[in-house]
Structure formats: C-alpha cells, structure tokens
Amino acid sequence: VTAPEPIAVELGPRSYEVHVGLGNLDATGELARAVAGSAAVALLTNPTVDALYGERVRASLEAAGVRATTIAIPDGERHKNLETLGRIWDRLAEARIERGGALLALGGGVVGDVTGFAAATWLRGVAFAQVPTTLVAQIDAAIGGKTAIDLPGGKNLVGAFHQPRFVLADVRTLLSLPEREYRAGLAEVVKTGAILSSGLFELLERESDRVLARDEELLLRIVHECAGLKARVVSVDENEGDLRAILNFGHTLGHAVEMLQGYEGLLHGEAVSIGMAFATGVSTTRCGLAPEPGGRLLALLGRFGLPTRIPGGLSPRALARAMEADKKRTAGRVKFVCLEELGRTRFENLATDDLAPMLASHMGVNDG
Ligand SMILES: NC(=O)c1ccc[n+]([C@@H]2O[C@H](COP(=O)([O-])OP(=O)(O)OC[C@H]3O[C@@H](n4cnc5c(N)ncnc54)[C@H](O)[C@@H]3O)[C@@H](O)[C@H]2O)c1
Numbered sequence: 001v002t003a004p005e006p007i008a009v010e011l012g013p014r015s016y017e018v019h020v021g022l023g024n025l026d027a028t029g030e031l032a033r034a035v036a037g038s039a040a041v042a043l044l045t046n047p048t049v050d051a052l053y054g055e056r057v058r059a060s061l062e063a064a065g066v067r068a069t070t071i072a073i074p075d076g077e078r079h080k081n082l083e084t085l086g087r088i089w090d091r092l093a094e095a096r097i098e099r100g101g102a103l104l105a106l107g108g109g110v111v112g113d114v115t116g117f118a119a120a121t122w123l124r125g126v127a128f129a130q131v132p133t134t135l136v137a138q139i140d141a142a143i144g145g146k147t148a149i150d151l152p153g154g155k156n157l158v159g160a161f162h163q164p165r166f167v168l169a170d171v172r173t174l175l176s177l178p179e180r181e182y183r184a185g186l187a188e189v190v191k192t193g194a195i196l197s198s199g200l201f202e203l204l205e206r207e208s209d210r211v212l213a214r215d216e217e218l219l220l221r222i223v224h225e226c227a228g229l230k231a232r233v234v235s236v237d238e239n240e241g242d243l244r245a246i247l248n249f250g251h252t253l254g255h256a257v258e259m260l261q262g263y264e265g266l267l268h269g270e271a272v273s274i275g276m277a278f279a280t281g282v283s284t285t286r287c288g289l290a291p292e293p294g295g296r297l298l299a300l301l302g303r304f305g306l307p308t309r310i311p312g313g314l315s316p317r318a319l320a321r322a323m324e325a326d327k328k329r330t331a332g333r334v335k336f337v338c339l340e341e342l343g344r345t346r347f348e349n350l351a352t353d354d355l356a357p358m359l360a361s362h363m364g365v366n367d368g
C-alpha cells in the first residue's frame, strides 16, 4: 500500500481527512469503525461497483468489527432521484440504522451525492463517509459536502451541505474505469490545473502519455494534488462564495450544453471540456489571457481526446438562454469564470445580451 499523508479539510468541528492511496481500500473498515463504533452502518453502492469492489470493502468492514448492510442503487445519473432516495430511506429503516450509525458511499459521484443526501436527512442527519471510485468523485464530488438529487426540472435541485467524516480514495480503483469515463474525469483534472496550478497543468502536458496509460504512481500524484486543491478551496469557502465558484470554470456553458441535450449524449466532463474551450476564447478577448496559454489548454484537451466544439444542432440563442438559467447569475448578467493566465482566474460579469453573439462567433455561425 502506497499512501501519502492524508489531506486535511479544515472546517472546525466538521473537519475531516482525505486518504488518497494505492491499494488502501482495505483501510475502509478501520476508518468506518472510528466513525460508527459498534453501531450498524449501511454500505451504499451500485451493482457495477459492488461487483468490482464490494467484497473487499465488506471484508475490511468485517475485519474491523463493523456490522454493515449493503444497499445497492441502480447505476446511472437518471437514478439520482427521489425514487431512489425513498428506497434508500426504507432500506435504512429495515436495517435499523440509528443515530450513531453511518452511511458509506462506495462508487462514483452519483452514489456519493445521493448517499450524502440520504445521510443528511436520515434521522435529521447521520454520519457518512465517501469511498469514491471514479476520477470525478476522487478529485471533486466526494470532497466538500455538497449532496444532491436531481428533479425532472434540473440537476442537483434538491440537496444539502453535509460533510463526510472521511474520504478514502484508492487510486487503483480507477484502473477499471471505462476509458470514456476516465477521460471525462481528466477534463476536471485539466480544469483544476488551469484554474489553480500551472505546475499541475505542466505536469499533465509533459506526462500526457503516462496519464493516458493510467500509470499508477503518476495517477496517485495527480489525484493527491487535485484532491488537495479542492480541499483547500472548500476549507476556505465551505458554502460556495467566490472562491468555490471558480471551480465552475467551463461549467456555465457546459451545464447549458448538458441541459439542452437532456443530459444524454455527452458526459459531464465532456461538456465541461467544450465549456472550457469557449471560456478560453472569452478569456482571451475579455480577460487578457495570452493566446499561447489558451492554445495550450485547447491542445491538452485534444490530447486527452476530449471534445472542444459545441455539438451541432444547438443554437447560440438557446445556449445563451440556458446559461442565463444556470444558478450562478444575477439579473441580466452571468458571473463568468475567466482565466487570466494558467493557474489564475477572475470573474467577468457578462451581460446576458452579449452571450449569444459571443457564442455565435465562437461557433462560427450567425446568432440565430
Ligand atoms: N457533490 C459535488 O460536489 C459534485 C461534484 C462533481 C460531480 N458531482 C456529481 O457526480 C455525478 C457524476 O459522477 P461520476 O462522474 O463519478 O459518475 P457516476 O457516479 O455515474 O460513475 C460513472 C460510471 O462509472 C461506474 N464506475 C464507478 N466506479 C467505477 C470503477 N472503479 N470501475 C468501473 N466502473 C466504475 C459507475 O457505475 C457509472 O456507471 C453527477 O451526478 C454530478 O452531479 C457532484
């Protein structure tokens, strides 16, 4: 087992650690024991992840003397909803999960988000922990305490801030991720470098072959660094003020594209890649980003096989309307995350009336 020092998320009484390692999945039991003691816990996962890692986690829990009931929820974003949450509540009642118990989320961001929300609401709030198994979840979703479910009217509309008691990320679990999921996760890694760390960005450029080959040691370093950056942002800004909002780089357009496609077709990371390409253009024209770093960002996304062009069939005007509807706005203006240089951002208040023409010019079409 290779494991660097745990990362601290500093939130006073809600502080916790993020354990990033290679082969550290077996430490789940001990960490869970420290949270739940002898109380019953629920292990939430989905059939895909359960088949890959469920037995090992259950063995680790058993070895640590933790009594666990597995609750499997169906795989996929479309199940991150009220129906799934209702079933989880029923299962928690059957399993007699009490105030001193805990919920463990084993899986990607979908399992993590719904488990976190179930934990925030069960008995008015019980402890929970994250054992993320996707790149997106290890560097982003599992850290920070944002929990949610989707409604037919939009993603993540119902949720709560509820911090986990620990996060355990075994980077080796990423080796079984489908290629497309892995690459979509890389979009968020590229984002992290672009907004917060030029050193990370340069590492990704220099080692792009090893990144794509999922070299373990390199992945450990990258996940550890990204998780550390996310932890720092969350520690400073738990409730999503300005600092945390810079994590939305590439997401204003990304969310709009996802929404207009009915959340089918593109993966979130792919949509964010498209959003970052647009944000790079805006940064160049409005925020003084030099052409060279902008070109490097586009090249790195291309190197990782990520899309950068807005899918055909979406009109600038429809996209602009969807961007206005995104949560991060004030009347008539969109708070847009711009890059000033690699590793440095600022907000640019864009008039919503300017968006459609900017999109049209980015897409090389008329703004119809
Ligand atoms: N709470 C937050 O701050 C936050 C941040 C980012 C994203 N999210 C949420 O996270 C979700 C996306 O998360 P995701 O990208 O992890 O998607 P996901 O949870 O749907 O996982 C992607 C796919 O990979 C499978 N999988 C998971 N781990 C695997 C492994 N190790 N090997 C093989 N297959 C594996 C899953 O079963 C699923 O089919 C969205 O709902 C998004 O809203 C939340």
Ligand SMILES: [Zn+2]
Pocket (backbone or CB within 6 Å): 188, 251, 268, 272
């Ligand atoms: Zn994202």
